[in-house]
Amino acid sequence: MSAPANPGKTARLRDIESKLPSVCISSLVKSTFVKNLALAGSTIALFVSPAIGGATSPVEIRFCPANEVRTYPLESQRDLQSLLLHNAAVINHGQAAISVTAIEVELLQAGQVLDVKKLNTKAIQFFVDCGAKAQAAGIFKQVAFQFCGTDLIGPSIKLAGPKLEKDQALLITSQIFAFRGARDTLRVRVHGNVGGKATEITSTLPIESEFAKNTYIFPLRGVAYVGVAASFHTPHRWVIPEEFGLDIAKLGDTGLSHKGNGTRFEDYYAYGADILAAADGRVIEVASDQSEDPSAMQRPDETQEAYFARLQKEQAERLEKGSLLGNFVLIDHGQSEFALYAHLKPGSVHAKTGDHVKAGDVIGKLGSSGNSTEPHLHFQLCTKPGMDGAGIPVNFSNVTILWADLPRPLQSGDIVIAK
Numbered sequence: 001m002s003a004p005a006n007p008g009k010t011a012r013l014r015d016i017e018s019k020l021p022s023v024c025i026s027s028l029v030k031s032t033f034v035k036n037l038a039l040a041g042s043t044i045a046l047f048v049s050p051a052i053g054g055a056t057s058p059v060e061i062r063f064c065p066a067n068e069v070r071t072y073p074l075e076s077q078r079d080l081q082s083l084l085l086h087n088a089a090v091i092n093h094g095q096a097a098i099s100v101t102a103i104e105v106e107l108l109q110a111g112q113v114l115d116v117k118k119l120n121t122k123a124i125q126f127f128v129d130c131g132a133k134a135q136a137a138g139i140f141k142q143v144a145f146q147f148c149g150t151d152l153i154g155p156s157i158k159l160a161g162p163k164l165e166k167d168q169a170l171l172i173t174s175q176i177f178a179f180r181g182a183r184d185t186l187r188v189r190v191h192g193n194v195g196g197k198a199t200e201i202t203s204t205l206p207i208e209s210e211f212a213k214n215t216y217i218f219p220l221r222g223v224a225y226v227g228v229a230a231s232f233h234t235p236h237r238w239v240i241p242e243e244f245g246l247d248i249a250k251l252g253d254t255g256l257s258h259k260g261n262g263t264r265f266e267d268y269y270a271y272g273a274d275i276l277a278a279a280d281g282r283v284i285e286v287a288s289d290q291s292e293d294p295s296a297m298q299r300p301d302e303t304q305e306a307y308f309a310r311l312q313k314e315q316a317e318r319l320e321k322g323s324l325l326g327n328f329v330l331i332d333h334g335q336s337e338f339a340l341y342a343h344l345k346p347g348s349v350h351a352k353t354g355d356h357v358k359a360g361d362v363i364g365k366l367g368s369s370g371n372s373t374e375p376h377l378h379f380q381l382c383t384k385p386g387m388d389g390a391g392i393p394v395n396f397s398n399v400t401i402l403w404a405d406l407p408r409p410l411q412s413g414d415i416v417i418a419k
Contacts, residue, residue, distance in 0.1 A: 002194025008012070009240050012352075018319065021397060024157070026328070029237070030199075030212060031324060035293060040389075040416065042393075045315065045361065049279065053277075053418075054384050055274075055395055056311060057201070058091075058093050058094025058095075058096070059090065059091070059093070059094065059098055059164075059190075059199075059201050060093070060201070060203070061088060061089070061090055061091075061137070061188050061190060061201070061202070061203035062088070062091060062151075063085075063087065063088055063089075063154070063188075063202055063205050064067055064087040064089075064147055064148035064151070064152040064240070064262065065086065065148070065390040066105040066148065066151075066205075067174050067206075067383075067390070068169070068205060068206045068207065068208040068390075069083060069085055069086075069186050069205050069206075069207055069208070070083075070207075070209070070244070070390070070391070070392070070393065071083045071183070071208070071209045072185065072205060072230045072237075072244060072311075072393055072409065073177055073408065073409050076345055076406075077405070077406065077408075077409040078129065078180070078414075079180050079181055080178065080179070080180055080210065081178070081179055081180070081181075081182075081183075081250040082176070082177065082206045082232065083176070083177040083178075083179075083183070083186070083207065084174065084175070084176055084177075084232075084237060084238070084243070085105060085106070085172075085174075085175040085176075085186060085205075086174065087112050087147060087148070087152055087171060087172070087173050088105070088147075088171075088172045088173075088175070088188050089152055089153060089169050089171045089174075089282070090103075090161075090164065090169060090170045090201070091164075091168075092165065092166060092167070092168055092169070092214040093159060093166065093167065094166060094257070096166060096184055096194050096195055097163055097165045097166075097192070097194070098163070098164050098192045098199065098227075099162055099163045099164075099192050099193045099194075100124060100161055100162045100163075100164065100170055100175070100190060100191070100192045101121065101191050101192050101193065102118065102119065102120060102121070102124075102190075102191040103118075103119040103123075103124060103172060103188065103189065103190050104116055104117070104118050104119070104184065104188070104189040104191075105117045105119075105172075105175050105178065105184040105188055105358045106186070106187045106188075106189065107177055107185070107186055107187075107207070108184065108185040108186075108187060108264050109181070109182055109184055109185075109338055110184065113187075114179065114183065114185070115177055115179055117177070118160075118216075118294060121162065121323050124161065124162050124170070125162065126160070126169065127172050127173070128159075128160065128161040128162060129172065130171075130173075131159035131160075131161070131169075131401040132142055132159050132160065133158045134159075135158070136371055138247045140153055140283060140392075141270050142319065145240060145241055145387045145388070146240055147158070148240075151379045152171075153171065155211060157169045157316075160163065160172055163350060166175070166228065171189075174238065175191065175206040179307060182209065182228050183207050183209075184206070184207050185204050185205070185206060185207060185252060186204065186205045186206075186207055187202060187203070187204045187205075188202065188203055188311065189201075189202045189206075190202070196217070196271045205391065207397045211339055211392075211393045211394060211395050211409070212392050212393065212394040213335040213337060214279050214291075214333050214334060214335055214337055214386065215279065215359075215397050216278040216279045216333075216339075216359075216381075216394050216395070216396050216397065217276065217278055217279070217360060217396055217398045217418070218276075218278070218396045218398055218399050218416065218418035219248070219275055219276050219277075219278045219341060219358050219367070219379050219399055220250075220270075220273055220274070220275065220276065220377065220418070221273070221274065221276070221418055222250075223250065223251075223415065223416070223418075224248050224249070224250055224259065224270075224415070224418065225248065225250060225251045225414075225415055225417055226246055226247070226248055226410050226411075226413070226416060227247050227248070227249055227376070227412065227413070227415045228245075228246065228247035228412050229244075229245075229410045229411050229412045229414065230243065230244045230253045230403050230410075230411070230412075231411045231412035231413070232411075233412065234412040236380075236391075239391075240390055240391065241380060241382050241388070241389060241390065241391055242380045242387075242391055243391035244380070244381065244390060244391040244392060244393040245378065245379060245380030246339075246377075246378070246379045246380070246410065247376050247377070248270070248376055248377045248378075248379060249268070249269075249270045249375070249377075250268075250269040250270040250372070251269065251415070252269050253366060254407065255324060255373065257269060257270065257374065257376075258374070261300040262297065262298075262374070263294065263297065263300065264294065264374055265292060265294065265297070265304070265356065265367070265368055267282060268368075268374060268375040270366050270375050270376060270377070271366060271367065271368070271375040272345060272365050272366060272367075273344070273365065273366040274362045274366075275329075275341055275344060275359045275363055275364045275365060275366055275367060275377060276359075276360050276361065276363065277351075277357040277359055277360065277363050278339055278359065278394075279333045279339070279359045280332070280333065280334075280356075280357065280358050280359055281331040281332050281333035281334060281339070281356070281357055282332045282354070282355070282356050282357075282383060283329060283330070283331055283332075283351045283352065283353055283355040283356075283357060283363075284294050284331065284338075284350055284353065285324065285328075285329075285330040285353055285385070285386070286327075286328065286329050286330070286331050286349050286352065286353055287326070287327050287328050287349070288344070288346065288347055288348065288349035288364075289325045289327070289345055289347075290325075290346060290347065290359060290369040290370055291369065292326075292333075292345070292346060292368045293368075296311065296368070296371075296373050297344075297368075297373055297374055300334060309331055311373065316373055318371050318417075322373035324357055324370050325340075325342045325343070325370045325371075325386075326342060326343045326344065326367070326368075326370020326371070326372060326411070327342075327344035327345065327364070327367060327369045328340060328341060328343070328344060328370075328417065329341045329344070329345070329348060329349055329351050329363045329364055329368070330386055331351075331357065331363075333381075336383055336384075337381055337382075337383075337392060338381070338382050338383070338384060338385045338386070339379065339380070339381050339382075340378070340379070340380050340381075340382070340387075340391065341363065341364065341378075342370065342377070342378040342379075342380075343366075343367055343368060343369050343372040343375075343376065343377065344364040344365060344366065344367045344369060344377075345364065345365040345366065345367030345368075345369070345380050348364045348365035348367065349364040350362055350363055351362065351363045351364070358403060366388060381393075381394045395404055395409055396410075396416075397417050398418055398419045399417065399419070400416065400417045400419070401414050401415070401416050402414070402415040402416065402417065403415075
């Protein structure tokens with residue numbers, strides 16, 4: 001969630017935690033070895049979508065997030081949309097084993113199937129192997145918010161497949177769609193055999209294409225660089241709570257986010273900038289006593305590979321300590337929309353728990369506390385507080401996007417002017 005301090009590189013925000021030891025496990029969590037730790041005690045509630053046959057069916061399909069899956073524009077003028085299904089788990093609760101032979105993920109509009117992704121035995125085996133390795137490595141505990149706590153895969157459930165015995169599950173992750181127009185339903189079809197007889201289990205999930213209900217202004221003044229947004233080539237999109245979150249910095253005349261060699265926080269153009277409440281709301285939690293660590297920034301003589309290797313180890317320590325957010329303000333903006341403003345400067349938080357704020361009020365200053373590799377603001381909107389919910393896409397009422405032909409939702413790499 002930051003930019004390199006090396007002045008020879010173009011400034012770009014990135015996550016330090018997206019590289020896991022194996023390609024298989026990283027495909028499961030993608031970049032979910034992530035920047036932000038769920039607030040203390042957080043879990044994401046999961047409401048099981050029942051499989052055909054009702055609640056007593058021995059085999060079910062669970063989704064995470066469970067209430068809906070959201071789209072985000074790829075290209076607004078051409079009505080091109082994107083959708084990411086984070087998790088779908090096939091769980092066998094019955095005594096009879098089921099052998100999964102094929103899985104289909106479908107997108108529908110008004111009952112008509114318009115898009116289908118088919119997973120054959122080779123693709124299913126890939127997820128079987130990934131799931132077993134991730135479970136053995138403790139990934140589901142380390143980044144529980146990416147898998148809805150223990151509601152998706154309970155403590156007694158073992159990831160396996162393609163043959164699933166009692167209390168075994170097959171987890172499918174990161175299914176991506178791009179399409180033109182509207183879709184209202186996602187459906188998963190699981191084909192298999194039970195006792196030599198063909199069977200099919202299905203479950204559906206609503207598709208939501210609306211943006212946030214409230215009106216929001218951009219949380220910084222003036223010109224800013226949105227290094228990370230919901231674009232697939234940057235890491236937020238792959239993480240449930242921050243799927244539509246932003247990492248925001250400022251650039252100088254050279255196109256970099258800092259002057260000099262970027263070894264001091266004060267070298268960064270965004271450092272100390274006022275952070276604004278994006279809408280009216282009530283402050284429900286703050287932290288202002290977390291320190292900033294200059295060693296988290298890339299050294300001028302440090303290669304990118306060496307930098308990431310060093311930070312992976314440091315991030316694991318922060319994850320264990322629960323200090324990834326750094327200083328933050330968490331605001332309830334109403335209508336089940338909660339904004340997190342993270343990595344603020346130590347001692348700069350103006351707001352207190354219980355305060356009522358207005359859009360544009362200064363709530364703190366931009367910093368580099370917590371799991372931050374350079375000064376920037378992490379902003380996300382969720383259905384529940386902090387990391388305890390699913391991301392919500394947001395448009396800002398007061399921004400112009402440089403070089404955009406018409407107003408549109410933000411994409412990674414945009415330069416915006418907040419009026």
